[in-house]
Amino acid sequence: xxxxxxxxxxxxxxxxxxxxxxxxxxxxxxxxxxxxxxxxxxxxxxxxxxxxxxxxxxxxxxxxxxxxxxxxxxxxxxxxxxxxxxxxxxxxxxxxxxxxxxxxxxxxxxxxxxxxxxxxxxxxxxxxxxx
Amino acid sequence: xxxxxxxxxxxxxxxxxxxxxxxxxxxxxxxxxxxxxxxxxxxxxxxxxxxxxxxxxxxxxxxxxxxxxxxxxxxxxxxxxxxxxxxxxxxxxxxxxxxxxxxxxxxxxxxxxxxxxxxxxxxxxxxxxxxxxxxxxxxxxxxxxxxxxxxxxxxxxxxxxxxxxxxxxxxxxxxxxxxxxxxxxxxxxxxxxxxxxxxxxxxxxxxxxxxxxxxxxxxxxxxxxxxxxxxxxxxxxxxxxxxxxxxxxxxxxxxxxxxxxxxxxxxxxxxxxxxxxxxxxxxxx
Numbered sequence: 482x483x484x485x486x487x488x489x490x491x492x493x494x495x496x497x498x499x500x501x502x503x504x505x506x507x508x509x510x511x512x513x514x515x516x517x518x519x520x521x522x523x524x525x526x527x528x529x530x531x532x533x534x535x536x537x538x539x540x541x542x543x544x545x546x547x548x549x550x551x552x553x554x555x556x557x558x559x560x561x562x563x564x565x566x567x568x569x570x571x572x573x574x575x576x577x578x579x580x581x582x583x584x585x586x587x588x589x590x591x592x593x594x595x596x597x598x599x600x601x602x603x604x605x606x607x608x609x610x611x612x
Numbered sequence: 613x614x615x616x617x618x619x620x621x622x623x624x625x626x627x628x629x630x631x632x633x634x635x636x637x638x639x640x641x642x643x644x645x646x647x648x649x650x651x652x653x654x655x656x657x658x659x660x661x662x663x664x665x666x667x668x669x670x671x672x673x674x675x676x677x678x679x680x681x682x683x684x685x686x687x688x689x690x691x692x693x694x695x696x697x698x699x700x701x702x703x704x705x706x707x708x709x710x711x712x713x714x715x716x717x718x719x720x721x722x723x724x725x726x727x728x729x730x731x732x733x734x735x736x737x738x739x740x741x742x743x744x745x746x747x748x749x750x751x752x753x754x755x756x757x758x759x760x761x762x763x764x765x766x767x768x769x770x771x772x773x774x775x776x777x778x779x780x781x782x783x784x785x786x787x788x789x790x791x792x793x794x795x796x797x798x799x800x801x802x803x804x805x806x807x808x809x810x811x812x813x814x815x816x817x818x819x820x821x822x823x824x825x826x827x828x829x830x831x832x833x834x835x836x837x838x839x840x841x842x843x844x845x846x847x848x849x850x851x852x853x854x855x856x857x858x859x860x861x862x863x864x865x866x867x868x869x870x871x872x873x874x875x876x877x878x879x880x881x882x883x884x885x886x887x888x889x890x891x892x893x894x895x896x897x
Contacts, residue, residue, distance in 0.1 A: 599858060601656055
């Protein structure tokens with residue numbers, strides 16, 4: 482009788498524990514790029530920025546930082562759960578970056594560096610006019 | 613702008629598309645997609661402020677000034693047309709252009725632009741006037757801003773560009789021709805836009821006489837009659853621009869120039885070099 486009355490409490494506690502663990506798990510997964518935005522003067526001009534990636538995975542493992550379109554591997558870490566990487570971003574357009582689990586080849590997290598520009602006019606070189 | 617200038621611009625806008633029909637057809641054959649007006653129309657408007665130093669070539673009492681400036685710029689592009697308007701306390705001006713022909717490295721544009729700024733007895737810029745102020749150029753006629761129409765030939769090779777502009781005034785100022793040649797190099801440095809250039813101008817005798825000559829009815833105890841005739845100038849310029857955010861840019865420029873002996877000998881021209889330096893920020897709408 483005593484044990485049977487405990488069962489709902491145990492179930493409730495275990496559910497609570499599971500949700501707390503899941504929350505911790507979600508908190509532990511993190512992949513950011515700073516700054517998130519690179520501003521160039523005009524569209525088509527290469528935008529340059531020092532981007533710092535920060536990542537945190539739910540478990541220890543081998544992970545790689547990969548640029549999505551060209552599938553260029555920027556850096557890999559062995560038997561790590563977190564890492565940082567500094568990268569000189571240089572692109573005419575926004576790029577997405579992936580944190581890939583090397584073991585499963587699964588994309589764990591995604592991050593993006595957006596390229597925007599100040600002037601809307603194209604003003605090609607033929608229009609160079611200094612004064 | 614006077615009626616004559618507006619007529620010239622209207623004529624410019626009217627004839628330029630016909631001059632490049634052949635080139636347009638070539639492009640149109642390749643581009644079958646429907647393009648809306650807004651896909652080809654671009655505009656920018658900026659308001660800027662900063663500090664500047666000006667040393668003009670006119671022989672005025674206060675021919676160099678250090679101060680603050682504001683400028684308003686507006687530019688539009690539609691297909692092959694472009695227009696840039698600058699209203700500022702800085703030298704510069706407006707340019708309207710039509711891209712006529714483009715080869716791999718050569719390009720030809722029809723352009724309409726202001727090249728020479730007018731002035732009166734106070735000089736190009738309004739000087740700081742005190743109680744004892746007397747304009748050095750007192751008694752001279754007012755010279756008007758010009759507005760020229762002509763051809764611009766460009767040759768580009770990697771980060772080098774050479775421009776040759778052959779223009780004729782269509783306003784009621786000097787009503788003559790001038791030629792500007794400039795070689796420009798662009799430098800890459802992160803998100804900086806850096807341009808450096810060196811060039812020279814050739815002014816027709818009529819133009820040089822209009823701006824820097826002294827007519828018989830301008831002769832005074834301080835100046836005798838003078839006609840410089842065919843003249844020239846050389847200059848070097850540098851411009852730097854950097855995006856601070858999506859709406860703000862840092863802007864800085866410098867220009868140093870010297871005029872030919874024919875102009876230096878003019879009683880209304882100073883022998884000191886023409887210098888313009890400014891730095892500031894611009895808000896981009």
